[in-house]
Amino acid sequence: MSPALRLSTLAVLAFSVLALVGCERSPAPGQARVDLRHTRAPGGTPVVSWAGDRVTAEELRQRLEEMSPAQRERYQTLERKREYVEGLARYELLVQEALARGLQDDPEVVAATKRALVSRLMRARLDDALPPVSEAQLADAYARHREDYVRPEQVRLSHLFLAAPRSDAARVAPARETAGKLLAEARALPPTDFAAFGRLARAHSEEPRTQPLDGDLRYRSLEELARDFGPELAEAARLLVPTGPGTLSGVVQTDTGLHVLQLTGHQPALNQTLEDVRTALSGRLAQEQRARAWTEWLSELEQRAALAVDAAALARVHVDLNAPVRPASGPAPGTLPAPFPSVQVTPP
Structure with missing residues (x-):
């Protein structure tokens, strides 16, 4: 099986769409239009084409450069490169067929898409936005918790x-x-x-x-x-x-x-200096910072969206302990990801 065919199906699940090409009108809340075509980036020299799309030499070169030198060794001949790009194309044909069958609306696909979106949002909001732990923060934390590092x-x-x-x-x-x-x-x-x-x-x-x-x-x-x-x-x-x-x-x-x-x-x-515990302490502070920022931002989102729980309606929802178990239609309640589950942060 070619490497292209071994690509994770999460690529499909993470970018399920309502249409291949977005229209001018913005999607309603909770809906999305995502362009899955390679042609969303103009220009380039096609090396393999199919109805409505293609892979360019420039994209292929980028994919090859993402591989290790040992992996690239496999694609030195025209035959091997042809095998690879045909695998890419077959994968995209499967994506098109899945969309043609409406599988983007399948509960499993929708749930996986939501997880991928939230995961990417977390990286954008936390990993890409938060500043690194400073020397002043490290020194302050070491002083406040010195008994953890220096004791008889x-x-x-x-x-x-x-x-x-x-x-x-x-x-x-x-x-x-x-x-x-x-x-x-x-x-x-x-x-x-x-x-x-x-x-x-x-x-x-x-x-x-x-x-x-x-x-x-x-x-x-x-x-x-x-x-x-x-x-x-x-x-x-x-x-x-x-x-x-x-x-x-x-x-x-x-x-x-x-x-x-x-x-x-x-x-x-125990007699550990700040230098002795720098890596572990920096990681701990980064976790706390991530958890705090995530909790605060979730609170902002809730306020912006006017999140409200109808306690009376919720109380009327009957939990039948004897009902047969149905197939799962999505992630279980309470699966909101946390930056670091081990860190407990009190909501503001």
Whole structure:
């Protein structure tokens, strides 16, 4: 099969027409007249012709230059070039036949045409119109989100705490005995069964902020742990890191009481400069810019067209769950394309 015959049928779908040649009167809203002929560009030397149209040497040269050198190698002989232009012509004859049969009004063709038009509109409105991300925008975004790129080492712990101030020896001794028993229970659990350790903490911990959270301390730096719970706990956490999540500490004494710790997560220190994250950050800002511009422009289009939803009429539309499924007549509701689906932008 020649390369021309392998061309995507989207070329037909994307430019379906109501007539081959437009007339003077403008089409009504929702209708279109598109000239699909090669002769819409005047001049040139025809290399293949058929009723009402032709391909010129100039167009053929352009098509060949769009190919890679390896592909062009195939068309060095007259026979191969003839095969190619005849393929182009046969493709156009199929387009004419489709139009003669009125297939431009087929729901599938109309739906594909709409998708192609909206896709091209998006490129024209966003890719071609929006300025690139500036250095000032990059620097500002890096400063606002610096904690995403520069942060100290962090650990996540769950702890079981027994209140026994270091200065109160009468309370420390029995609390240490209890802590030892609870530590033995914890060591009997599967190392990565964090939920099991959490149930133990919820049942026995005496730290009111974390007990309802199954003892979870969330991610904190070692400095934060030392500040909030004491340097002994921070040092115990540092020693747990090399053996990985699930590791248990011994009984750790701090000024306020006794802790049994389990390491549940670890994040190494991060120190990325603006240059380190330039490409990713620029892409992220470009996505946000595209999404914001698209949302704002859609809002303008809605206002210009006086878009209105009749809630009363909409409420009367019955959704029959038992009706048989009909063949699809177009794209499903809610298929409006987004510049980047992962970016959420609040409409203005």
